[in-house]
Amino acid sequence: MIKLSRLSAEQIQKILDEAMDFSKGKISKAKDEIYVANLFFEDSTRTKLSFEVAEKKLGLHVVDFEVEKSSLNKGETLLDTIKTLEAIGIEVAVIRHSKTRFYDELKDAKLSIVNAGDGIGYHPTQAVLDALTIIQEFGNVDGLKVGIVGDVKHSRVANSTSGLLRRLGAKVHFSGPEFWFDEAMLINGTFHPMDELVKEVDALIMLRIQNERHQEKIKIKSDEYLKKYGLTKEREKKMKPNAIIMHPAPINRGVEIDDALVECDRSRIFKQMQNGVFARMAILKATLEERGYSFS
Amino acid sequence: MIKLSRLSAEQIQKILDEAMDFSKGKISKAKDEIYVANLFFEDSTRTKLSFEVAEKKLGLHVVDFEVEKSSLNKGETLLDTIKTLEAIGIEVAVIRHSKTRFYDELKDAKLSIVNAGDGIGYHPTQAVLDALTIIQEFGNVDGLKVGIVGDVKHSRVANSTSGLLRRLGAKVHFSGPEFWFDEAMLINGTFHPMDELVKEVDALIMLRIQNERHQEKIKIKSDEYLKKYGLTKEREKKMKPNAIIMHPAPINRGVEIDDALVECDRSRIFKQMQNGVFARMAILKATLEERGYSFS
């Protein structure tokens, strides 16, 4: 499994360059007949479809793994499921799982795992697409100020993206409700009040409130959240002239961000979705090349 | 989105001719790599599979959109979902939705929408396959008498098919339970008692009782419905020698139509299903040609 944190600077640069090439129309097809399965134990249309398009654009064969019908429900372990896929000829399993570090129990697997999001752990393909979106805008990441706002504590996006952007030379600042922060979250950046943050950053990443992950129900209304911590129209006006707005989606319109800003000039939110396909193509290709496969 | 009612007579003829060619074995493949998603918010095997086969026969790449796992369940609007599909590179979304005129809220979408049935609105691909089935039988539609029988009020099939057949020159007559008729339904045809209707028509289209759409439970038993309004063996004997029986399926055997008639000599019910693939190929091809794509 590719772990961004273990890749060298050159390896990361290669993935980013490849993703950039794909965004410019480069076509690359596997020379062999390769089978891929997408195992999404957490619901997701966006990411799953994005992977599926990426896989098909690379000429891979996608098989339809139906999580809810799998033998996992007959008591089979995840490792046995993966070994079964291996046995029937699957080369890559793309996995999203609610369990943080689900991949720890898959060390004996011989097929390649691509992490499509693990609990509150990591989401490496999101990190690559975020970095790609910033590079398309500013040419590079080094020296930029990036704000990540919201439920940082429960966000694998915050984790992965902040880690990668820092390695690429960005200064990462956080904001959001104080009760979602703790010391551990601030390894990759510092905390700032929202009204200050918006003035300083080159890229502002608004996170989705992960209601499904909150153990205690937050007692705050949507409009109150927006006013206190979200991106209102007033705050947007204070942003630097070239600063951009990002969001991993799906968006809670009117909560994290004012409805009217989702498609404003600064917004790169739909651009990020486009880039998701290119980032995933680059990571899948790197994963398969590591296994000895080659591409046209 | 292609709306049959807004197409010129030539455009409609072109779609019917193309569908006829496909029914005779014509092969046509997209010259580009094109991605299509089928979004069926109402269950359907027949229509969904028919579209899937049509898409694959045209060489399109079908991605697996899982309605029940989509972010629509996280509160995302249909428009945001469609824009997401757009962003990840989908060119055509085939949509069936229980909401009549669901497409009104998708005006800002840039990808092409194909209506696979909207509430009690329209079902244009059904209209084309019905017309194709009649043309295969009689050479053309002009001057024919067509009967549409059953729950006309709740039927998008009745709506679309009667509209198209009238434009092609047919006289459309309706029959069925009086409580399902109102003035608005009779724009495209006139009402006749079933026992008279069967004697006069060239094509008799029996509709499925849309139990799922009835707001008040109908207090009528299956065998009673068949006897009063359905196609019994007695009524079938009174039909003109060359008259044909049609049904959009799935069939409630023994309700709309006597079990024994489903596969009788007059029945074109399974022929209609075959034609469904050809009609959908023609409409998908026309939709994509409108976007500038070409086919072999």
Place this chain on the structure above:
Amino acid sequence: MIKLSRLSAEQIQKILDEAMDFSKGKISKAKDEIYVANLFFEDSTRTKLSFEVAEKKLGLHVVDFEVEKSSLNKGETLLDTIKTLEAIGIEVAVIRHSKTRFYDELKDAKLSIVNAGDGIGYHPTQAVLDALTIIQEFGNVDGLKVGIVGDVKHSRVANSTSGLLRRLGAKVHFSGPEFWFDEAMLINGTFHPMDELVKEVDALIMLRIQNERHQEKIKIKSDEYLKKYGLTKEREKKMKPNAIIMHPAPINRGVEIDDALVECDRSRIFKQMQNGVFARMAILKATLEERGYSFS
């Protein structure tokens, strides 16, 4: 539909040879555009994915039949569903169904049916993959002793595999809880206590307890079952030097078989899964050749 019991010895040999060739890397693609649907009315990841990979390796087009959304839920019969598939151009339907001999009601179907498991009836592709696994090990089946252990009464695997192995010349012995045996089960072999059986056999097939099929809840705990009827580490030590362990999977680790034995040197369990793809390729190819299609 191919019924192994009705095939000649030559036909069976041809399927086994073909499966062996596929296991050695032979590539074979359909020369025509052929559509296949997999209808799994009982949940199964392993077998369904195995069929899907087999189909795609043969160059077939797989359409996505969603059982739970099908018109069967609107009261349509299985035969009408199959005729619908036929009408929209599907050539082969791979069906798994909880109803034993479901195929009896499909005699009027013109498309080909492949039985992927019917109730407590048969599971022919499993029989072929089991035979293939044994042949890979011992060169042939003739003269070997094979033990099948467990819930023989409720097992279509026991039924199909024992029938095929006997035709190929093996002696089949059964073991397991006495209350799961009756006279009818013993047509293809004789009953032996587990402690004797393990010493004698060349291949030992441990069956999965089919909890979902038991009408009366069995009052026996997992560890007790293992000790009395399962393959413990002690029993494994008594096996002949070259004897192999097989299991159709999914495995209840620690019930039919000690956890530690699942991947021991004697185990061919994951090998069986690999062979499943090759066995299914051979059967699908034979089925389609019977319809007049040819392969490269």
